[in-house]
Amino acid sequence: MSRDSNYDHHISIFSPQGRLYQMEYAFKAASSSSGLTGVAIRGSDSCVVVTQKKVPDRLMDPKSVTHVYSITTKIGVLVTGMFADCRAQIQRARYEAQDFRFKYGYDIPVHVLAKRIADIAQVYTQSASMRPLATVCLIIGVDDERGPQVFKVDCAGHYLPFFAAASGAKEQEAVNFLEKKVDDMKEYSFDQTVRAAIMCLGTVLGSDFRGTEIEVATVQGKNGTFTVMTEDDIEAHLNAIADDADA
Amino acid sequence: MGDSAYSFSLTTFSRTGKLLQIEYALNAVANGRTSLGICAADGVVIATDKKLSSTLVDTDQVCKVEKITKGSGFVYSGVGPDYRVLVRKARKSSQAYYRQYMEDKPVSQLVKTTAGVMQEYTQSGGVRPFGVSLLVAGVDGDGTPRLYQVDPSGAYFGWKATAIGKNYVNAKNFLEKRYQDDMELEDAIHTALLTLREGFEGEMTNKNIEVGVVSKSDGEFRLLSPEQIQDYLDEAN
Numbered sequence: 001m002s003r004d005s006n007y008d009h010h011i012s013i014f015s016p017q018g019r020l021y022q023m024e025y026a027f028k029a030a031s032s033s034s035g036l037t038g039v040a041i042r043g044s045d046s047c048v049v050v051t052q053k054k055v056p057d058r059l060m061d062p063k064s065v066t067h068v069y070s071i072t073t074k075i076g077v078l079v080t081g082m083f084a085d086c087r088a089q090i091q092r093a094r095y096e097a098q099d100f101r102f103k104y105g106y107d108i109p110v111h112v113l114a115k116r117i118a119d120i121a122q123v124y125t126q127s128a129s130m131r132p133l134a135t136v137c138l139i140i141g142v143d144d145e146r147g148p149q150v151f152k153v154d155c156a157g158h159y160l161p162f163f164a165a166a167s168g169a170k171e172q173e174a175v176n177f178l179e180k181k182v183d184d185m186k187e188y189s190f191d192q193t194v195r196a197a198i199m200c201l202g203t204v205l206g207s208d209f210r211g212t213e214i215e216v217a218t219v220q221g222k223n224g225t226f227t228v229m230t231e232d233d234i235e236a237h238l239n240a241i242a243d244d245a246d247a
Numbered sequence: 248m249g250d251s252a253y254s255f256s257l258t259t260f261s262r263t264g265k266l267l268q269i270e271y272a273l274n275a276v277a278n279g280r281t282s283l284g285i286c287a288a289d290g291v292v293i294a295t296d297k298k299l300s301s302t303l304v305d306t307d308q309v310c311k312v313e314k315i316t317k318g319s320g321f322v323y324s325g326v327g328p329d330y331r332v333l334v335r336k337a338r339k340s341s342q343a344y345y346r347q348y349m350e351d352k353p354v355s356q357l358v359k360t361t362a363g364v365m366q367e368y369t370q371s372g373g374v375r376p377f378g379v380s381l382l383v384a385g386v387d388g389d390g391t392p393r394l395y396q397v398d399p400s401g402a403y404f405g406w407k408a409t410a411i412g413k414n415y416v417n418a419k420n421f422l423e424k425r426y427q428d429d430m431e432l433e434d435a436i437h438t439a440l441l442t443l444r445e446g447f448e449g450e451m452t453n454k455n456i457e458v459g460v461v462s463k464s465d466g467e468f469r470l471l472s473p474e475q476i477q478d479y480l481d482e483a484n
Contacts (some may be wrong), residue, residue: 011257013271014271014274014275014376016267017278018272018274018275019275020326020375118328119328119331119335126332126374126375128373128374129253129373156328157331158327160299160309161304161305161309163305164303175301178303179303182303
């Protein structure tokens with residue numbers, strides 16, 4: 001009995017209150033370990049993910065430091081959390097997407113991929129032999145039937161469709177910012193979506209950026225591909241935001 | 248399921264003879280959003296509170312009430328990700344049944360299979376019980392409407408009306424007062440909405456609840472559309 005009350009901190013079993021401690025600790029690890037904040041917004045025909053680009057050491061090759069990955073040509077993910085877990089989850093997501101394509105002959109829809117990743121994450125919360133992955137994924141893509149989609153998949157295997165979502169260290173502040181704008185977002189053009197996401201990150205972190213300090217990735221339109229924005233394009237958007245602020 | 252690294256069950260008897268993991272799982276269910284069901288003379292209704300953590304969530308695409316076979320559906324209270332596993336297993340077993348017998352799997356069979364799965368997870372090595380209670384609504388092959396509740400232990404019972412999740416005690420008392428054996432489906436839907444509203448935090452709208460209905464007349468389980476829910480809510484006011 002006394003073994004039980006401590007055991008629930010070690011593996012995925014219920015605590016007396018009905019909570020899963022391992023899952024809660026995984027959440028903590030996911031939000032605090034990388035120190036990054038991620039924001040995703042869904043506009044009228046496109047979606048955007050934004051996060052900071054923190055290169056920890058000047059000797060590191062900046063091109064290799066990224067938290068934004070494509071899963072297929074049309075679906076991309078922003079993962080925050082423990083980096084190795086992120087990589088493992090991305091690999092699995094890519095495999096699942098290709099397996100779907102092979103089996104069924106068409107590209108995996110965003111919501112199906114999100115559900116699959118979430119279901120895999122759930123297994124780790126129920127099996128004793130594997131710990132949950134300390135990651136939170138923001139998945140974006142444009143679906144043929146449903147339009148632009150943003151899904152958030154967390155350590156517990158929850159997955160929900162969002163108009164706008166945030167993850168990571170400053171998640172709550174970002175959510176507060178986004179909630180104020182959610183009604184307008186459905187009409188946002190591509191540029192508006194990008195700028196809203198960048199502004200959200202800027203407000204939450206309380207600083208201005210240069211093009212080299214943030215990563216922006218987008219999917220624009222039904223035929224759009226998942227594209228990581230170049231530094232020049234990011235600078236252009238930052239300048240436009242600054243101009244609007246001055247005007 | 249059942250990892251070789253953990254060939255022993257995590258759900259073991261305490262000194263007093265209790266299976267604590269199951270009791271804790273029931274606590275997890277009691278923390279979940281309220282769901283309820285009413286079995287009327289000519290149909291069954293199940294409903295749930297779909298209130299989500301933020302206005303940023305696209306509630307139109309979130310589905311808690313799920314159709315399993317033509318004539319049956321599930322709703323839950325508790326841990327959402329665990330529920331999805333049970334829905335998938337239930338749908339797969341229903342398809343396997345159809346493939347073998349060319350007939351829809353009856354609700355009573357569906358409940359037996361699902362409850363069996365939940366029980367396995369309380370006894371197998373290396374896994375924990377499911378943190379959900381299910382309400383299963385359906386019309387059996389002989390046309391009788393049925394409502395079942397399945398608990399994390401795998402125990403299941405048929406109910407005339409029941410509630411699970413937060414506030415279930417008050418909801419059940421409310422249902423006991425209002426239930427009548429000869430109730431019709433329309434009355435049942437009304438009563439279900441009234442009961443849900445009793446314990447609802449904030450304003451209940453057609454967007455933050457889900458209602459599933461199966462009627463004896465056509466034996467088809469369907470979700471009420473937001474417009475239909477709005478009609479019922481207007482009548483209730």
